[in-house]
Amino acid sequence: MTLEKNRRDQGAPVASTQGVPSLEPLRGGPRTAISAAVAKRLFHAAVNRLDITVVEGRSGSRLGQGGPTMHIHRPDEFYARLGRDHLIGFGEAYMTGAWDAEDLAGFLTVPAARIATLIPEPLQRMRAFLAPRLPGxxxxxxxxxxxxxxxxxxxxxxxxxxxxxxxxxxxxxxxxxxxxxxxxxxxxxxxxxxxxxxxxxxxxxxxxxxxxxxxxxxxxxxxxxxxxxxxxxxxxxxxxxxxxxxxxxxxxxxxxxxxxxxxxxxxxxxxxxxxxxxxxxxxxxxxxxxxxxxxxxxxxxxxxxxxxxxxxxxxxxxxxxxxxxxxxxxxxxxxxxxxxxxxxxxxxxxxxxxxxxxxxxxxxxxxxxxxxxxxxxxxxxxxxxxxxxxxxxxxxxxxxxxxxxxxxxxxxxxxxxxxxxxxxxxxxxxxxxxxxxxxxxxxxxxxxxxxxx
Structure with missing residues (x-):
């Protein structure tokens, strides 16, 4: 499965490749819209406290306090995956090409250093109910x-x-x-x-x-x-x-x-x-x-x-x-x-x-x-x-x-x-x-x- 195919049809299942499980397709509807909106708000709040730069969509709007740069190419997909699957969705959005970073490790190092405090504490306490469980x-x-x-x-x-x-x-x-x-x-x-x-x-x-x-x-x-x-x-x-x-x-x-x-x-x-x-x-x-x-x-x-x-x-x-x-x-x-x-x-x-x-x-x-x-x-x-x-x-x-x-x-x-x-x-x-x-x-x-x- 190539990235070009992913880009052509975001809603279709992404077929598995050797060693990579299939990606779940994104589905529309109120639940997806609400979770994406919440994810966007939390993401913006976190990014604006970090020494990174996030360039969002075709508008080129910038977030963050300056530093290693992340480009969100397809914001709708990015926030939908982040809202539905949290950090797993963050990684999957990278897999599909919804976002990218020239210095990927340099960019990821900044939020990793503050991962325990990026999400408000009340939401952190809900992790056990929201995060996916390890399959049996x-x-x-x-x-x-x-x-x-x-x-x-x-x-x-x-x-x-x-x-x-x-x-x-x-x-x-x-x-x-x-x-x-x-x-x-x-x-x-x-x-x-x-x-x-x-x-x-x-x-x-x-x-x-x-x-x-x-x-x-x-x-x-x-x-x-x-x-x-x-x-x-x-x-x-x-x-x-x-x-x-x-x-x-x-x-x-x-x-x-x-x-x-x-x-x-x-x-x-x-x-x-x-x-x-x-x-x-x-x-x-x-x-x-x-x-x-x-x-x-x-x-x-x-x-x-x-x-x-x-x-x-x-x-x-x-x-x-x-x-x-x-x-x-x-x-x-x-x-x-x-x-x-x-x-x-x-x-x-x-x-x-x-x-x-x-x-x-x-x-x-x-x-x-x-x-x-x-x-x-x-x-x-x-x-x-x-x-x-x-x-x-x-x-x-x-x-x-x-x-x-x-x-x-x-x-x-x-x-x-x-x-x-x-x-x-x-x-x-x-x-x-x-x-x-x-x-x-x-x-x-x-x-x-x-x-x-």
Missing amino acids: HQRSTEANSQANISHHYDLSNEMFELFLDDTLSYSSALFDTSSTLTTAGPGSVGDHLVATPPEPTDSADPVLHSPDLAEAQGRKIERLLDEAGVTDGTRVLEIGTGWGELAIRAARRGATVRTITLSIEQLELAEERIAAAGFADRVTVQLMDYRALAATGATYDAVLSVEMIEAVGHEFWGTYFQTIDQVLAPGGRVAIQAITMPHDRMLATRDGQTWINKYIFPGGFLPSVEVIDQITRNETTLRLTEQLEMGSHYAETLRRWDRRFLSQRDAVHALGFDDLFMRVWHFYLAYSQAGFASGYINVSQLTFTRENT
Whole structure:
């Protein structure tokens, strides 16, 4: 489905493209008119308090206090989608081309920094009644989890290779290990380390691989392995294989590794990469849900997981950490890289469906560091002993991914993906970059040990 077709017939259903669900058609009538009018009023009130510029329709009327610019090409459609589907509608209006922004991430960063206060508090309290709920088939039960993971990670290994670096790491890089010790604040549970923000530099040609990104991804993994105490002879469990880079690096240290995934495509390529690196005898890759681990009876000296907890679902965070607790050998260590959000925003948005859920990660939901600490203290023998906060590094990682993805348009098309897919993924990468750049979301490496060990 192309954007030109969307523009020709706004009222017709937008057919699904590979990896993108169908858009619901807009319908006329009093209810649509009223919700659009309310949305317009709230949007104008919010925009006029922000350092952005919004140019509306053919009249060219301007809103905002100046800054990154948004162009609303089709105001009627934009406000109708925003009124009907709120933030999901905001993203869908971008998908159809009803609005645009030249610097999409820069524009989105401004409202993201004040997302909790843009809507009047009385309306915020109505969120639970107005916001769409996460569909039952997306909840991360054992029956649903593989389909949720497959929706995203089984799109195409070749597509991911177009914008990732040579390590095929699909998580935040760590560009510099220098850090400062910071006292407890939002998004932490005590004194913790904050990584020094990276400089936003990369190759002049985004099509080329950026060696320093691959080095930064390796630096991230090596730090996690150090935190987990992985050395020669260590028995390692990895929950969430990705494309095998952590398993390879752990095996290179002399460890034996069991790594589990629910992505068939990732499993196949990870096994190829592990064999090519010469570690097939040290690494076992299995298609397995983390909940099945306890039944195997095996224990491990180190358990690692990189940005997998986001797919667990808040109902199952206790199960996730209890499973890790059960399989961790005496004296073992756990190192997890987790995307998090502030605790109050987590509580306010729990059980709701977001644009990211609908189009990118079905069933996904971000924990807070506080809830991770609470669950491990109340339901396991694990204790959070160290946190390295590195959100600025994820903003830079995403900036590079997005830049390279956009430069590979012809190659993405050659894989069978269309312009709507390109637009969805550009919005996803820019939206995520804005979240980290604004501090609305964060990412940390978290280290756990057992009490009195």
